Amino acid sequence: MKVNLQDLVLDSRILKAGQKVLIRGTIYTARDAAHDRIVKMLDCNKEIPFKLENVTIYYCGPSPAKPGAIIGACGPTTSSRMDIFTPRLLREGVKFLIGKGVRSRVVVDSIKQNSAVYFVVTGGVAALLSKTVKKVNLIAFEDLGPEAIYKLEVEDMPLIVAIDSFGDTVFKI
Amino acid sequence: MRRIESKAIINVVENLCANVNFELSTDVLKSLEKSVVFEKGIAKDILEEIIENAFIAKKERIPLCQDTGTASFFIKFGNDVIIENGDIYYAINKGVSLGYTKNYLRKSIVFDPLKRKNTQDNTPANVYIEMVSGDAIEITFLAKGGGSENASSLKMLTPSAGWDGVKEFVLNTVNEKGRNACPPLIIGVGIGGDFSSVGFISKKALIREIDSENKNIFYNKKEKELLNEVNKLNIGPMGMCGITTALAVFIETKPVHIASLPVAVNIQCHSFRRKTVII
Numbered sequence: 001m002k003v004n005l006q007d008l009v010l011d012s013r014i015l016k017a018g019q020k021v022l023i024r025g026t027i028y029t030a031r032d033a034a035h036d037r038i039v040k041m042l043d044c045n046k047e048i049p050f051k052l053e054n055v056t057i058y059y060c061g062p063s064p065a066k067p068g069a070i071i072g073a074c075g076p077t078t079s080s081r082m083d084i085f086t087p088r089l090l091r092e093g094v095k096f097l098i099g100k101g102v103r104s105r106v107v108v109d110s111i112k113q114n115s116a117v118y119f120v121v122t123g124g125v126a127a128l129l130s131k132t133v134k135k136v137n138l139i140a141f142e143d144l145g146p147e148a149i150y151k152l153e154v155e156d157m158p159l160i161v162a163i164d165s166f167g168d169t170v171f172k173i
Numbered sequence: 174m175r176r177i178e179s180k181a182i183i184n185v186v187e188n189l190c191a192n193v194n195f196e197l198s199t200d201v202l203k204s205l206e207k208s209v210v211f212e213k214g215i216a217k218d219i220l221e222e223i224i225e226n227a228f229i230a231k232k233e234r235i236p237l238c239q240d241t242g243t244a245s246f247f248i249k250f251g252n253d254v255i256i257e258n259g260d261i262y263y264a265i266n267k268g269v270s271l272g273y274t275k276n277y278l279r280k281s282i283v284f285d286p287l288k289r290k291n292t293q294d295n296t297p298a299n300v301y302i303e304m305v306s307g308d309a310i311e312i313t314f315l316a317k318g319g320g321s322e323n324a325s326s327l328k329m330l331t332p333s334a335g336w337d338g339v340k341e342f343v344l345n346t347v348n349e350k351g352r353n354a355c356p357p358l359i360i361g362v363g364i365g366g367d368f369s370s371v372g373f374i375s376k377k378a379l380i381r382e383i384d385s386e387n388k389n390i391f392y393n394k395k396e397k398e399l400l401n402e403v404n405k406l407n408i409g410p411m412g413m414c415g416i417t418t419a420l421a422v423f424i425e426t427k428p429v430h431i432a433s434l435p436v437a438v439n440i441q442c443h444s445f446r447r448k449t450v451i452i
Contacts, residue, residue, distance in 0.1 A: 020215070033289070063239045063279035072277055073236035078320040078353045100320075101353035101412060122219050122411055123320070123355035124444035125226035127235035145291045146239075146279050158222070160215060160413065170215075170413050171352060 002156070009054045009095055012117050015161045017168040021119070022156040027056040027098065028139065031077055033147040035085040042092065049140030049149060053093035059100075061146035063126070070136045071152070075126030076100040079118070083107050090114040102171050103163060112167035119159035120170070132157040175251070175308035177452060179259030179267075182310070185450050186268020189314040190244065191276040193446045194236045197227040200383040201420070201445045208357065208417040216415030220357075223410075223443055234276075238444040241278040242316035244269045244298040247380060253308035261310075262300055270294040281319065301373065313380050313449040321358070321442040324350035327372055330434040339364055339436050340399065346438045347403050347419070352412030355442035358419045359383065360403065363437040366427035374425040375437035380447055383421045392424045399424075410443075420445075 005025030008015070015021070028050060030038065041048055059079050063072030079099030086097065087110035095116050100123040103111075111118055121129065135153035142148050162170045202224065209220040230237045246265055256264065273280060273295040282296065283289040305311075326346045330338045343362055351358060363375030387393035399422040409415025420443070429435065 018215070020218070061239060061279065061281075063236050063241060064277040066234075066277040069235075072279070073230075073239040073241075075239050077240070078323065080353055100355065120411065120413075122222045124238045124318075124442055125222045126239040127230035127233065127237060128222060128226040130235055131229070145293075146281065162413075172407065172414055173352075 005056055005096065012095065012115050012165045015117055015164050017161050017164045017170045019161045021159050021161065023159055024155050025056065025153070027058045027152050027154055029058050029060045029062065029150045029152065031059055031061050031147050032081055033144050034141055034149050035082050035089075037141060039085050039088055042088065050151070052089060054095045055093070056096040056098065057089065057094055058098040058152065062150065063146070065136075069130070071130055071133045073126030074130050074133060076121050076123055079103060086110060090116050098159060102173065108163055108167050108169060111163050112165065115165040117161060117165055118163040120162040121157065121159050129157065174253050174255050176255050176257050177310065178257050179264040181452060182256070182261070182264035183268040183271065185312060185452055186265055186314070187272040187275070189312070189448055189450060190269060190272025190278060193314055193316050193448050194241045194276070194278055195234050196231045197237055198445065198447065201443070202227055204383045204420045205357070205443070208420065212410070212415050212417055215413050216409045216417065219410035219413070220417065236278060237446065238318060239279055240281060240318040240320065241273065241295070242318050242446070243282065243322070244273070244295060245315040245317050245376070246298055246300045247313040247315070247377060248300065248302045249305045249311040250302050251305060251307040251309045254310055261302065265298050265300050266296045269298045270296050301377070310452045311449060312452065313447060315380060315447040318442055318444065321354040321440045324354035324440040325375070325438055326350070327435070327437040329368065330436055331432065332434050334434055336395070338434070340402070342436050343399055343438050344402055344406070346440070347408070348406050350440065351406070351408050351418060354440045355444065356408055356412060356419065357410055357417045357443045359441040359445050360399070360419050360422045361439035361441065362399070362422060362424045363439070364424060364426045364434070365429035366435060367430070367433070368435060370427060371435040371437040372439070374427055375439040378423040378425040379439060379441050381423045387424060392426065396422045396424050
């Protein structure tokens, strides 16, 4: 199923765990260091470099773009490292999360409470995924190198609904 | 004595960094192509994506994975070799710096584990040297991703735990952490030695060819037993169930103290990138 992230914000409940989707829209990369900074900025009431309401966060630190390319390899990193930050960001309005691997019970509950969705994308297929990125803008934290925040416009990015807005999950543990 | 210019080693390492990160090893690809036949649904789709990715990466020289890894080198250094204009550590690190920078590979190393400032060229590499007879240098490069390394584990068992204890620890490690490490996995198991060496042999175990037999018949059987048990865990590709949780289990052992039975499990993701060159 093809979905536009903007439309999905209106009703995330149409998605069910295990479903495959091709998404289109704007996503922001952020990994460990960027999460840490965002949360510290929130704690100090500082302005965040992008609006968190209804956005999609992609746990990704791309490799550098070679000449002629807009981005390098850009697959997901392990989501669970961001578990300690996630409930806070979901409360601030973040709607969709993209990464790989399982999440903690606390994150699953927070996803349910906030009608959010956690998608997974296949790890280690980063060359293939680079083809789905159509536009790239550096948004913040350039000093973090691969951990900077990039705004990506993606088309037909292949995801699987891993935790839906009801808290159901694709992982059988 | 054979004299080798450091420049020759630097060139080899620079090319290794690129080729290893752009081209999935043939044995891994073959193993994935074998597994895809037996999977269905999401598991099959994921394996197909991994295979397609390998073709795109090779053709367009894009890294297989954005995590181009910690540069790890297993070196067999001939006693009859002298390196001119530098030493082996200099040559390897220079090659890594050039290889990662010129080929737009990700720099994933920070100077200090707590202060975390990036070194900007993916050095220092992890260099493990073994002195051997002869006048050649054998260099094996492994690009080891952080996610799978994080899923690795070490435990100081005691002798009474025996094989059952070792097996339980391996299966528990895979079951607890394997889903986050980009399965299908390759599992390196170190048994014996001491606290510091068991971790090393578990990683060194990884550089074997998939489907190769362990030369030790006893451990060859144990590898097959473990692989079979791991693939019954129903973790599957990317942890979303299936029969392909691991492509291989490799065991390395070492003599050990009468009081100890150390075990280490080094988890490797499906983007299993390594290559050997002899100079």
